[in-house]
Amino acid sequence: MVGDRRLEIRGVSVRFDRLLAVDAVDLAIEETEIVALLGPSGCGKSTLLRAIAGLQPVDSGSIVYEGVDLAPVPPHQRGMGLMSQAHSLFPHRSVAENVAFGLELRGLSGEQRRLRVEAMLASVGLAGYDARRIDGLSGGEAQRVALARTLAPGPTLVMLDEPMGSLDRELRERLAVDIRRTLRAEGVSALVVTHDQDEAFTIADRVAVMRAGRVVQVGTPIELRRAPRSTFVAGFLGIDTFVDVVVSAEGEFDIGGLVLRRPDWPAGPAIAVVPPEAIVIGGAGAVTAEVSQQRFRGDHFVTDVLLEGTRLVMNLVEPRREGNAVVVSIDVDRLARVDG
Amino acid sequence: MNRIARMLALLPISFLAVFFLYPLATILSRGLLGDGADPMATLGSASLWRVAWFTLWQAALSTVLTTALAMPGAWVLAHRRFRGRALVRAGAVVPFVLPTVVVATAFSALFASLGVDDGPISLAQSTAAIVMAHVFFNYAVVLRTVSTVWERLDIGLEDEARMLGATPWQAFRMITLPRLAPAVLGSASIVFLFSFTSFGVVLLLGGPRKATLDTEIWRYATQRGELDVAAVISVLQLVAVIGTLVLSTVFQHRYSVREPTRGVSRARRAVGTRQHVAQWLCLTSIAVVLGGPLVALVERSFRTSGGYGLASYRSLSAGEGRISVLPQSASEAVTNSLWIAALAALIATAAGLGAAVVSQRGGPLGSLTEAAYLLPLGTSGVLLGLGFLLALDDPPLDLRTSWILIPLAQALVGLPFVLRAVLPVIASIDERLREAAAMLGATPTRVWRAVDLPAIWRATLMGAGFAFAVSLGEFGATVFISRPERLTVPVAIFRLLGRPGTAAQGQAMALSVILMALTTVSILVVERVRPRGSDGW
Numbered sequence: 001m002v003g004d005r006r007l008e009i010r011g012v013s014v015r016f017d018r019l020l021a022v023d024a025v026d027l028a029i030e031e032t033e034i035v036a037l038l039g040p041s042g043c044g045k046s047t048l049l050r051a052i053a054g055l056q057p058v059d060s061g062s063i064v065y066e067g068v069d070l071a072p073v074p075p076h077q078r079g080m081g082l083m084s085q086a087h088s089l090f091p092h093r094s095v096a097e098n099v100a101f102g103l104e105l106r107g108l109s110g111e112q113r114r115l116r117v118e119a120m121l122a123s124v125g126l127a128g129y130d131a132r133r134i135d136g137l138s139g140g141e142a143q144r145v146a147l148a149r150t151l152a153p154g155p156t157l158v159m160l161d162e163p164m165g166s167l168d169r170e171l172r173e174r175l176a177v178d179i180r181r182t183l184r185a186e187g188v189s190a191l192v193v194t195h196d197q198d199e200a201f202t203i204a205d206r207v208a209v210m211r212a213g214r215v216v217q218v219g220t221p222i223e224l225r226r227a228p229r230s231t232f233v234a235g236f237l238g239i240d241t242f243v244d245v246v247v248s249a250e251g252e253f254d255i256g257g258l259v260l261r262r263p264d265w266p267a268g269p270a271i272a273v274v275p276p277e278a279i280v281i282g283g284a285g286a287v288t289a290e291v292s293q294q295r296f297r298g299d300h301f302v303t304d305v306l307l308e309g310t311r312l313v314m315n316l317v318e319p320r321r322e323g324n325a326v327v328v329s330i331d332v333d334r335l336a337r338v339d340g
Numbered sequence: 341m342n343r344i345a346r347m348l349a350l351l352p353i354s355f356l357a358v359f360f361l362y363p364l365a366t367i368l369s370r371g372l373l374g375d376g377a378d379p380m381a382t383l384g385s386a387s388l389w390r391v392a393w394f395t396l397w398q399a400a401l402s403t404v405l406t407t408a409l410a411m412p413g414a415w416v417l418a419h420r421r422f423r424g425r426a427l428v429r430a431g432a433v434v435p436f437v438l439p440t441v442v443v444a445t446a447f448s449a450l451f452a453s454l455g456v457d458d459g460p461i462s463l464a465q466s467t468a469a470i471v472m473a474h475v476f477f478n479y480a481v482v483l484r485t486v487s488t489v490w491e492r493l494d495i496g497l498e499d500e501a502r503m504l505g506a507t508p509w510q511a512f513r514m515i516t517l518p519r520l521a522p523a524v525l526g527s528a529s530i531v532f533l534f535s536f537t538s539f540g541v542v543l544l545l546g547g548p549r550k551a552t553l554d555t556e557i558w559r560y561a562t563q564r565g566e567l568d569v570a571a572v573i574s575v576l577q578l579v580a581v582i583g584t585l586v587l588s589t590v591f592q593h594r595y596s597v598r599e600p601t602r603g604v605s606r607a608r609r610a611v612g613t614r615q616h617v618a619q620w621l622c623l624t625s626i627a628v629v630l631g632g633p634l635v636a637l638v639e640r641s642f643r644t645s646g647g648y649g650l651a652s653y654r655s656l657s658a659g660e661g662r663i664s665v666l667p668q669s670a671s672e673a674v675t676n677s678l679w680i681a682a683l684a685a686l687i688a689t690a691a692g693l694g695a696a697v698v699s700q701r702g703g704p705l706g707s708l709t710e711a712a713y714l715l716p717l718g719t720s721g722v723l724l725g726l727g728f729l730l731a732l733d734d735p736p737l738d739l740r741t742s743w744i745l746i747p748l749a750q751a752l753v754g755l756p757f758v759l760r761a762v763l764p765v766i767a768s769i770d771e772r773l774r775e776a777a778a779m780l781g782a783t784p785t786r787v788w789r790a791v792d793l794p795a796i797w798r799a800t801l802m803g804a805g806f807a808f809a810v811s812l813g814e815f816g817a818t819v820f821i822s823r824p825e826r827l828t829v830p831v832a833i834f835r836l837l838g839r840p841g842t843a844a845q846g847q848a849m850a851l852s853v854i855l856m857a858l859t860t861v862s863i864l865v866v867e868r869v870r871p872r873g874s875d876g877w
Contacts, residue, residue: 102504
């Protein structure tokens with residue numbers, strides 16, 4: 001994954017009147033790397049994308065693309081692709097004419113254009129759609145056409161703004177996998193904006209979590225899950241169990257009566273982030289907990305258990321009655337520590 | 341539908357049959373089968389084809405100029421938020437509903453103010469004057485139609501194009517312009533029709549040597565008394581108008597684009613020097629095109645031999661004696677105009693509302709009514725006037741000496757405005773609302789009162805207001821059937837302008853300002869009752 005820097009963002013800020021929409025963001029994208037910008041709506045993700053594209057003036061900081069400072073370069077000369085949110089196809093052009101748009105501007109001959117359009121439509125799984133009208137496409141098809149159009153001129157970096165935004169849940173998962181495969185096949189770097197962590201984890205090599213205009217943590221999906229740096233990041237990744245603890249000099253602390261030990265944690269008050277996968281049945285030093293509630297998720301049950309009054313969440317394959325006992329222990333290596 | 345409803349449904353279509361189709365048919369039969377003059381002799385005359393050619397190219401030039409000049413204004417109204425935006429939008433429509441005689445007077449005033457009314461560079465009685473007046477008059481058609489569509493276009497698609505490598509100009513030309521094309525073509529064809537059938541402007545600004553088909557019809561019918569020749573020219577004019585309508589429909593259909601459904605995009609404030617300069621240049625273009633003639637008109641109307649004053653206005657009032665060239669005083673003319681226009685608006689609204697309700701019920705009668713009612717849109721006032729003159733002056737319908745002809749003709753001119761306001765609103769009422777009301781036990785009448793009426797009353801008032809404003813300034817048809825004892829303001833202005841001397845000119849300008857004020861007030865009232873989100877007129 002490590003290659004040359006394709007895009008480097010240094011201290012970029014964008015201000016709307018009094019609101020700092022993007023606040024001193026640093027971010028780098030390597031060659032052929034796919035990075036997801038993950039955050040709640042209104043956190044500045046799309047604004048950052050538009051700033052990189054040159055569609056939004058930057059108030060401070062610099063954006064360097066393949067070694068060139070982009071400040072004086074207008075959007076159409078930046079050589080990157082941007083795929084915006086839903087409904088971004090040109091309604092007066094057919095599918096093939098949409099995909100060919102960027103190729104026309106680069107002066108490709110009719111035959112060259114036709115070959116490239118065919119190849120692009122095939123690579124997004126829409127071979128034979130050339131003559132279709134835009135208003136007859138389903139949401140998923142429209143997004144594939146938009147992706148083909150973005151990739152057709154051969155940009156070295158593409159930015160996708162909520163590429164699965166308006167689609168059904170089931171369709172999103174499939175499209176996310178296809179988008180990743182297509183981006184890989186084209187060998188481009190990509191920056192993908194999303195508010196959905198599943199989507200981010202499916203598509204991206206690394207994920208940058210944004211909150212209120214700032215990038216609060218960057219890492220691979222596994223790094224983020226294992227070591228979220230704040231309850232915000234943990235919460236955004238779907239972990240909602242946080243326990244206040246006091247870590248002793250030896251690294252010992254207590255959760256629901258279980259004495260746990262992490263020698264690498266500094267002493268003092270802290271918050272332990274407890275993901276469901278940290279609570280396991282049985283194991284060393286297991287104790288009895290009480291099942292308080294279960295929610296069926298198809299292939300597993302999200303189960304709330306009470307451990308001496310402390311509520312923890314774990315995943316169980318089997319159903320349990322409320323009030324039943326379950327013998328559990330905590331896999332201490334799965335815990336993360338954030339400052340209280 | 342019970343029998344009474346059926347009878348009521350026949351009323352609007354009979355009105356149209358008697359006062360529109362019958363006169364038109366009379367023109368056609370006189371023109372094609374007339375026994376007084378040989379139609380072929382008229383059509384074979386070189387002078388007629390010179391007139392036809394002039395009519396065509398001045399209309400084409402007016403259309404191109406109007407469209408080109410209105411585009412920057414349409415852009416700024418669609419995309420920029422600024423103080424007074426609603427006022428500019430509403431104000432821009434004023435010239436369009438201004439009486440043609442007022443427009444002509446305003447341009448005479450402008451030329452006089454600029455000192456180009458005679459001498460080496462004289463614009464008086466020139467083609468340039470006619471074209472300029474057409475641009476002024478029709479500017480709002482393009483401005484409002486295009487800006488309404490432009491506002492709803494997703495301009496994000498231009499960004500999309502920029503990212504695919506398009507320059508700002510390429511993005512506009514390849515992405516935005518094709519999607520604006522139906523609106524541009526549609527409004528341009530309306531401008532072409534109005535310029536092609538223009539009468540008052542050509543008559544008053546062109547002088548005796550500039551003639552279009554409509555002024556020739558008038559000249560033959562009223563000055564030379566050769567009604568058959570007038571009817572032949574009318575047939576030619578009608579063929580050209582129908583041809584234009586067909587072509588414009590075909591082209592609009594070809595270029596129509598289904599935009600994805602989305603809300604109205606919000607106009608943004610200008611940011612930075614460049615955007616402010618662009619905004620002010622566009623606003624200035626609107627102000628110059630629309631404001632210049634109006635300012636000159638008002639300025640001239642207050643001018644006296646020794647500076648500024650109310651002399652022209654005072655001389656209009658009955659107290660200072662009648663204006664010698666007019667059969668009635670100016671104040672009587674104003675009263676006549678207001679009454680006649682109110683009556684015309686009432687007739688147009690009743691007929692239009694009836695037609696809209698019938699056409700909404702569907703069925704063969706419904707579609708026939710709707711089609712028949714769109715016809716008067718393309719028919720010029722001159723043709724209506726000639727039709728009334730030919731058809732309604734002998735038995736079975738001898739109304740020649742009756743002043744009722746005037747409001748009837750004006751109602752026909754106002755009718756399309758009522759329909760354009762009401763029809764889309766009726767069509768947009770969700771059928772499920774009517775079904776829900778019926779399922780709750782409402783009778784058909786009750787359903788109409790509970791569902792349709794609340795939805796359309798604003799649109800109806802708006803249509804009535806437009807019909808009133810248009811009737812106030814109607815000139816083309818009225819000048820044919822005008823009665824000395826029912827002098828209307830536009831006809832009075834026409835008479836005054838035909839008189840030499842600064843006193844009559846001053847009076848014409850003062851009377852024009854009064855007419856303009858009356859029209860403007862009715863339009864501002866219309867803007868107040870405009871249903872939210874409605875576009876067009």
